[in-house]
Amino acid sequence: MQIPKISLEQWATFKTVVDEGSFAKAAECLHKSQSSISYIINNLQAQLPSPVLQIQGRKAELTDTGKALYRHAKNLLDSASAIEKTAAYLATGWENEISLAIDAIVHLDPIFEKLAQFSNQYPQTRIKILETTLSATEEALLEKKADIVFTPKLPPGFLGTPIGTVDMIAVAHPDNSIFKLSNSITSEELKQFRQIVIRDNGIRRQQDAGWLGSEQRWTVTNPSTSIKAVMANIGFAFLPHSFIKNELKNGQLKQINLAQDAKRVLPIYLVTKDTDFIGPATSKLIDYLKTIKPMV
Amino acid sequence: MQIPKISLEQWATFKTVVDEGSFAKAAECLHKSQSSISYIINNLQAQLPSPVLQIQGRKAELTDTGKALYRHAKNLLDSASAIEKTAAYLATGWENEISLAIDAIVHLDPIFEKLAQFSNQYPQTRIKILETTLSATEEALLEKKADIVFTPKLPPGFLGTPIGTVDMIAVAHPDNSIFKLSNSITSEELKQFRQIVIRDNGIRRQQDAGWLGSEQRWTVTNPSTSIKAVMANIGFAFLPHSFIKNELKNGQLKQINLAQDAKRVLPIYLVTKDTDFIGPATSKLIDYLKTIKPMV
DNA sequence: ATAATCAATCAACTTTTTAGATATAAAATG
DNA sequence: CATTTTATATCTAAAAAGTTGATTGATTAT
Known part of the structure; x- marks a missing residue:
């Protein structure tokens, strides 16, 4: 196996610099000093075959390479966090967070109502809502970015419950x-x-x-x-x-x-991951959501 | 954004310990001392809510949690390596590696022939072949684990060239x-x-x-x-x-x-990623592969 | 019994990371 | 045009983290 040379911290620092727009703001965001950021980014650049950031005037700007790698870095960091969430779930047997992808076309009120009921009952589980459109909704399913998806279009191979x-x-x-x-x-x-x-x-x-x-x-x-x-x-x-x-x-x-x-x-279909991968909290929430009355 | 607490090195060490079967072998594999491995694994365990390895007798054994997280860790490490490969590609404009997923049902000889031709012409590009079956083939496509896929079944939404x-x-x-x-x-x-x-x-x-x-x-x-x-x-x-x-x-x-x-x-279809994401080497290789004569 | 294997621990050491101070440079300001 | 502000780089000392070899205790194999 090939061990990655670039650490998550380096990617996270890179991402933060891009998000915040400057080394100094990234430093504050990450509770570090500006020189630490400079140090980490320098190391990153030294390990990459081409620069991701370039100093234009007095600001660091993303290069084309940087733009491409930024997206990858973001995904990587999401995956890394997801493992830690999975670990937490495996330890307690109860999900800390459930993510829903809801197509922008779907009327949210009836869903919110059920989410609120669920959330009152099980306050330890956070709800994360992604509003998606069209193929981004599909992507949420295919790439398992959401536990529950509301979509008007059922991707081939998936089974959904008509919910309205x-x-x-x-x-x-x-x-x-x-x-x-x-x-x-x-x-x-x-x-x-x-x-x-x-x-x-x-x-x-x-x-x-x-x-x-x-x-x-x-x-x-x-x-x-x-x-x-x-x-x-x-x-x-x-x-x-x-x-x-x-x-x-x-x-x-x-x-x-x-x-x-x-x-x-x-x-509108409610689609979920394979039953085997659904945790107890998600399962409960699905029960709540299935009681949504057909919308007007 | 949430910064991951557990480093790639920790996951990589964990994975190596599991793969090699002992701390000592992992140490050798990673060119470190056994006590370093012990140190890193201890840190990992301390940061996780439940243990992934448990000492049974004198050997470390995977717990159930460990089994689940092992797979995730493997994926994470693959993703991290993939970014570095992407960086190398972006820097040179030429892929260092092209991965093919070939369904086990496909007769390999005609493909090998073309691969050999390509490889002679462009020796700097390595070829990686994944032999997959059924939905693993589909997964290679959906989760972009391969640049080129040979499959008897075209996943919905994908376009393929019949190749035999x-x-x-x-x-x-x-x-x-x-x-x-x-x-x-x-x-x-x-x-x-x-x-x-x-x-x-x-x-x-x-x-x-x-x-x-x-x-x-x-x-x-x-x-x-x-x-x-x-x-x-x-x-x-x-x-x-x-x-x-x-x-x-x-x-x-x-x-x-x-x-x-x-x-x-x-x-059998030859399926590729969206044209926008195909690099020059992959594009060349596809040209070679499309000259495969219908198989007997 | 004895030897071999394995992980944990310890103390000394090395490397990496950090932060504060300062330097340098480019915009913005008046 | 000088001054202020904003931004990154660099230097140094100190702190933190990681590394190692030796040792220990425990378990399995012979």
Whole structure:
């Protein structure tokens, strides 16, 4: 086996310097002196075949190599922390932390309600929520970054419990010229207008959540931005009904009457790791979450 | 961010102790003294909430916790080494190492031939071959453990280049009572006999590669064991034709004539990471591999 | 019994890491 | 344009951490 030459401390220091923006801030963050940081980074650089940081003027800036390695370092540090969490779990038989990845399309309120109930009952277990979109949600599952995942799309090979649905409706600003057309609009007609689609921020493959091949489209990374764009009358979008109830009620947004498929209903699945790997706390939480009533 | 408390060195030492079986051997392996190992392991234990090693008699034995953490530690160390390899690649623009995961079902000779050509041309790049079976092959892809994968099964979402086929034929020992039946055997009849199936060694989900629901079945983890079992007249199996040419010729194995589907042809795909992540050496090697002629 | 093997411990030693002071250099400020 | 502020580098002494060989105590093998 090959023993790594660069220590976790070196990677952690590198990451902190990048995150904090300077050696001095990193020093404070890590409760060390600035010269210690300088020392550690120098050692790191000496062990790497090409520099990750370069002094530009009086600030240290990431090199291209540094940018690439930063992501890897982050993952490595996460993995290292994860082992320690696993160790803690193995010792007590009860997880200290449960992480959930929830697709941004999912209405959070009913989930929060159940989480709160669980958390009151078992306060020693922390809840960590990752809000993800599209393939980032999938990634959370495939790369086991979350214990529980709420997703509208079931990755192949995974089994999920349907836990409710999300109504997606087409909306636009009331002044949008879409509404100057006939009362009911076909998909073909819709293509002519600018659509705001939610774009993938995952790493695997680019995939758009837009169903229509609009000529002009804007892409955003999550539903709330999409809502803002539609409110600014930049275009139309398919949005979860639960997110825009108020805006529809007070007339800031208006539903587009489509000829067919007035609304699209996406199922939401609760997906978990293989049963063998689920700890008792996660198992309990899943029981709570499965009592969520189908959403409106 | 949470800084890991346990260092890579501690994990590496732990892993080496387990691999080598004793502190003294680990010490030699790591070019340290036995007392250093003792010191490092003591520190590790002190930082973990429950022991990973326990002295049984005069030997250190893995605890249950230890067994679980060992696997995690191994992965962590692999990741750490991978970053350093990435750094080397980023510095030179040319990979030092390319890893291939090849499903055990794939006939290796044509691949070796191309690898040898490549390796002669670019001797600075090492080749690492992982022989995997079933879902371990898939795992190599999903968890990016290999740059190039040869697999008979294309995981959803991945694109592969068909690179040839594997003929799977049903065979048994010539003395097997299967051959006492009529000349041509139906799937139903086959079910009555003991089948040797290749069993999953991957982590995701248990999946068997046996197509028939034989009442009695033995499971093995790779084709070569399967061949041995069939040769010992333990049962019949579906095996790649290329693996058992000799045994068929000299009569150690005999093909079972099936009523339909005399042989099953599995396609073999060459699958790679997203184009963006492929380095120049891997790209070159892929060119070489794509010239493989369809296998017999 | 005796020898061999294994991990723990100790004390002396070596190396690494740390922090404070100071140096140097680049922006920002007035 | 001088001054102040911000930022990293370097130096040194001290502290901390790691290393080692010798020794011990215990266990297994012969």
